[in-house]
Amino acid sequence: MPNQPAAGRPASHLFYQSRLRRPLASHAEGIYIWDETGRKVIDGSSGAMVVNIGHGNPRVLDAMKRQMDKVTFAYRLHFENEPAEELARRLAGLMPEGMDKVFFVSGGSEAVESCLKLARQWAVAVGQASRYKVISRFPSYHGSTLGALAVTGYDALTAPFLPMMQAMPKIKAPTAYLDRDNLSMEERGLKYADMLEEKILAEGRESVLAFIMEPIGGASTGALTAPDSYYPRIREICDRYGILLIHDEVMSGAGRTGKYLGGDHWNCKPDLIALSKGLGAGYCPLGAMIAPSRLVRPVLDAGGFAHGYTYAGNPLACAAGLAVLDEIENHDLLGNATRAGNLLRQELEGLAECFPFIGDVRGKGLLLAAEFTADRETMAPLPKEMNAYQRVVDIAYERGLIIYSRRTRGGTEGDHFLVCPPMIITPEEIAEMVGILESTLAELAAELGLPVNR
Secondary structure, three states, X not given: OOOOOXXXXXXXXXXXXXXXXXXXXXXXXXXXXXXXXXXXXXXXXXXXXXXXXXXXXXXXXXXXXXXXXXXXXXXXXXXXXXXXXXXXXXXHHHOOOOOOEEEEEOOHHHXXXXXXXXXXXXXXXXXXXXXXXXXEEEOEOOOOOHHHHHOOEOHHXXXXXXXXXXXXXXXXXXXXXXXXXXXXHXXXXXXXXXXXXXXXXXXXXXXEEEEEEOOOOOOOOOOOXXXXXXXHHHHHHHXXXXXXXXXXXXXXXXXXXXXXXXXXXHXXXXXXXXXXXXXXXXXXXXXXXXXXXXXXXXXXXXXXXOOOOOOOOOHHHHHHHHHHHHHHHHOOHHHHHHHHHHHHHHHHHHHHHHOOOEEEEEEEOOEEEEXXXXXXXXXXXXXXXXXXXXXXXXXXXXXXXXXXXXXXXXXXXXXXXXXXXXXXXXXXXXXXXXXXXXXXXXXXHXXXXXXXXX
């Protein structure tokens, strides 16, 4: 039965999902986590794509301990604190030119909410109060709060809450890999980007405030990347109609894809950026909104940003964030994410040759995914009743590997899994991980009657 106590353990008063309970985590180091029995598991998804620099990094822990000896909380309306000031300075130096203002939060949903609210307050401050609609993509995921859900395109998560929020307009995500037409990939990219212009005109250009997108998709689309032509056309359309471009870099940012920002792969400059997950790398809850002074100044001049969080700019969290950034820069983790990502992608493509129900392998760096299909020619999804996306996770977990899965096509079908290990992973550890994944896929194929090439 779901949520039954594990052997020898009392029933839990916590609840998250109504599935079988997992063992207690005992300790973690590098890419590994041990449970209470001493069993070692590879963290092949970095938690929820969070632990970018690996577990138990002693330099990060030492930096946090030093800060704990000074001050762990200083409310931003009462004091400034050195870690927040320094982390904001260094982050601004990693951003596209002009993105020089930082607003710290505790997580990705808060970062997205902050972007939405700053965009709206800016419009009001500059006399464009008719602008309030934020166009997003379907499918997409931008967070669990009601504001972030309003721009999320994922039926399984949004449907129960629709009466409680103002759902925002959606355009189709650039799933060009599914298209069966005579267009080139460049033409497909332009086709998907032009859907934004069509939606702006349909909604009324004077009512549209912003467009929010993940430069590289997260769980809702399985590491989706658009054709290269998509990104500059989106920027051009936003400029043409005076709307703001928001990049949700919660999952793709902080180095996971081999660039500090996912959008950097296309030199695509947004107007607002949401960061989290790898920013604190699981050592402390931390996120950030990055904005240019040209948006911030009118809001401050009009009376201030009517928004905030208790833990915004927390000194302990920012000290952890600084130490995480030191690890990325001092140990060439961007370079390793690229090298290890190239190797891991080759391995995943090799698995696709053995298991023809893998219809697509995609992503950048160490944000990679494989999508299951019933037919590679048509890209028809596996029957949803198979629950392949959940079974592959459960089988891998039993074999000592954590991976992450969702459904690509609106949350109802289109099973995929993500493989996103920490950026410190070595070739030997990749081989260990892929070996477990291969046996997992073999067991899945046998269980569900799926084809195998040997």
